[in-house]
Amino acid sequence: MKSLKLLAGKEGSSRRTFFRRLGLGALFAALAGQAYALLRSLVPNVLYEQPQKFKIGTPSEFPEGVTFLEDRRVYVFRDQNTFHTVSAVCTHLGCTVKMVNLNQPRKVAVGGREIEEAQEFHCPCHGSKYYGDGTNYAGPAPKPLACFQMEVSPDDGQLQIDLGQTVGRDVRLSV
Numbered sequence: 001m002k003s004l005k006l007l008a009g010k011e012g013s014s015r016r017t018f019f020r021r022l023g024l025g026a027l028f029a030a031l032a033g034q035a036y037a038l039l040r041s042l043v044p045n046v047l048y049e050q051p052q053k054f055k056i057g058t059p060s061e062f063p064e065g066v067t068f069l070e071d072r073r074v075y076v077f078r079d080q081n082t083f084h085t086v087s088a089v090c091t092h093l094g095c096t097v098k099m100v101n102l103n104q105p106r107k108v109a110v111g112g113r114e115i116e117e118a119q120e121f122h123c124p125c126h127g128s129k130y131y132g133d134g135t136n137y138a139g140p141a142p143k144p145l146a147c148f149q150m151e152v153s154p155d156d157g158q159l160q161i162d163l164g165q166t167v168g169r170d171v172r173l174s175v
């Protein structure tokens, strides 16, 4: 009789241990699931950033003069067989600068040298003004508009702009 009671007591205690372990396992699984969900929410499913380097078409697709790439906020200049870019992002607070065609080309002194300009860039937000080469000369803009590296893609001959690489404002790509 006594040994039967002992046996029943042992069974009860091992059942309690089993359920306690099961409960703890479920608790840890739930905590791990919550932690994973929290960490996963910090990582976006899709990266919406556009690539810094992109193709814009073959040189022959660009007319003489200036083409505005609105979605990239870049002006592309073509002067016969040479190309260069000027950023449309104002260096004050990032508004898009507008190109203003001058009635007739004029010469301006920029950094000790004279350049001829046929257009300028004006910012509609706080009135910054830039010469045709992107040099700032009026308003709160602290520095010139950026100029980006251009190259011809060896794959298919398209022009390629790299927004991650700035170049001097005299740099031209010859095609």
Ligand code: FES
Pocket: 090, 091, 092, 093, 094, 095, 123, 124, 125, 126, 127, 128, 139, 140, 141
């Ligand atoms: S953002 Fe262009 S002048 Fe302020």
